[in-house]
Amino acid sequence: MGKRDNIKTTIRQAVDYWSKIVDECELSVDWAEADTHCWRCGCEKGLERCHIIPDSLGGEDSPSNIVLLCKRCHIDGPNVTDPEIMWDWIKAYSVPFYNTFWGILGAKEYEFVYKKSVAQEIKDILDLAGVRYDETVEKNIKDIQYEVMANAGIHFGHTYFNTATMAGIHRMTLKKLANCYRVVFPLCTDQKDEPKVPWWL
Numbered sequence: 001m002g003k004r005d006n007i008k009t010t011i012r013q014a015v016d017y018w019s020k021i022v023d024e025c026e027l028s029v030d031w032a033e034a035d036t037h038c039w040r041c042g043c044e045k046g047l048e049r050c051h052i053i054p055d056s057l058g059g060e061d062s063p064s065n066i067v068l069l070c071k072r073c074h075i076d077g078p079n080v081t082d083p084e085i086m087w088d089w090i091k092a093y094s095v096p097f098y099n100t101f102w103g104i105l106g107a108k109e110y111e112f113v114y115k116k117s118v119a120q121e122i123k124d125i126l127d128l129a130g131v132r133y134d135e136t137v138e139k140n141i142k143d144i145q146y147e148v149m150a151n152a153g154i155h156f157g158h159t160y161f162n163t164a165t166m167a168g169i170h171r172m173t174l175k176k177l178a179n180c181y182r183v184v185f186p187l188c189t190d191q192k193d194e195p196k197v198p199w200w201l
């Protein structure tokens, strides 16, 4: 993990090698921009050359064993000797548009914690308030979110909100939104119909 100044494989070599093997439709990145954008999340930030099979476990310094990931994805990536795992993981997370990846992950985290999507929460709040979703509402939500973000921090050593923080920002935004429309939040849903399933099942 971390920077390895002694990797000889260049960014160009890794792109040239993999662009002939992997279809870009399966990735968050276009091959034309794969020398500057992370292959998992598509962000353009601090690209690192990462071993597919870790060098500590015998992985070679060759294009076939190198992918390009941002620091954040590098930390989250698999570190195992089966080379298929890295690509399974990268492909499983692909998104069609740049700059949407981490937002989607934050929304997924919200859904994981609260068992309901952010979009559904917004819809239910507005339905209860008898308000139709339009540009004014959209701007209101954005303004609230902006305000809420001032109350969110970044972990030491990170340069980003982690997914739990992003889920928290969604939750805090929804609370304020509900309050704005005088709706009690969390909403009383028919939880009786859906018994809580533990996360590990």
Ligand SMILES: [Zn+2]
Residues within 6 Å of the ligand: 038, 039, 040, 041, 042, 043, 069, 070, 071, 072, 073, 074
């Ligand atoms: Zn990334």
